[in-house]
Amino acid sequence: MTFMSSIYKRKESQELSESILETARALFAEHGVDAVSMHQIAKTAGVGQGTLYRRFSQKGELCMELMEDYFNGLQEDVQRSLTENASLAVKERATLVIRELVLNLMNNIQLMETIYAAIFAGRRCEKEMSTFFDSPPYQFLFGTVQGLLQEAVDTGAAAAGVCPPINAHLLISTLAPQSLNHLRDQTGYTPEELAGVINRTIVHPLFV
Incomplete structure (x- = not known):
């Protein structure tokens, strides 16, 4: 050859x-x-x-490959947004990141919800038993949000009582595909509207 x-x-x-x-x-x-x-x-x-x-x-390999491909793209989008907006205040960067995550996840919600459900409920799609909190997507999202919150604490831009690891975990849990899909169905909001509400009611109160 x-x-x-x-x-x-x-x-x-x-x-x-x-x-x-x-x-x-x-x-x-x-x-x-x-x-x-x-x-x-x-x-x-x-x-x-x-x-x-x-x-x-096996089907699990297909699921994991699809999830890895999707989250590689999502990670690149988030990191690019943070780089392009590095001069903004940490509250504004956090707002942009959460908006990016919500819009991106909502645009792929049906696929992500079915794969998440299969992998993290231990159904046939999984390759190895795991939990959402052990997964690379959670670790990346958690690390990104925790980093922004820790920066806010270190620079005096965080509201009193903010605990970066706990608040990051609670926020990322809200962004799980099943959670976003439920919120959309209950409210009828568009992805843009949903991102706005999450930022105003959950993200912004974490900052001064």
Whole structure:
């Protein structure tokens, strides 16, 4: 095999894996994780089951790959927002971060809710038993919010009684997909309106 043909085959393999992931993403969002079989994913993607299983040995691997892909993008968006707005006061940066998180999560709410439910309730989508609080998404979100709150405490911009780890945990728990979906259904708010209410009633009181 020549060097160029090797590169082509790797690219072709990567494109096939991405096609399978996009198919799984659409099926999970439409039907829920439990209702979708590996056979259905292979058939819809137009590949043989052997091809599918060589790339993803179980549905849990597909779930985790989709979640990792989504949160890598979310992490990049949040970090870019913080970098671009580094000159703003910490309260304003926290407001922007929470808005970014709410809008991003709400735009992908159906897929994220089904995957979260399957992974963290111990259903068939999981690869290893875990909890939301052990997951990389929670750790990233918690670390980001706690860092902003700690900065506020250190610079005198935090309200009296703010405890960065506790307040960060409570805020991130509010942003879990199931929680946001419930709030949207109960209030009828748009993602932008929901982000505004969360910022005004939960985030802003943490600052002076």
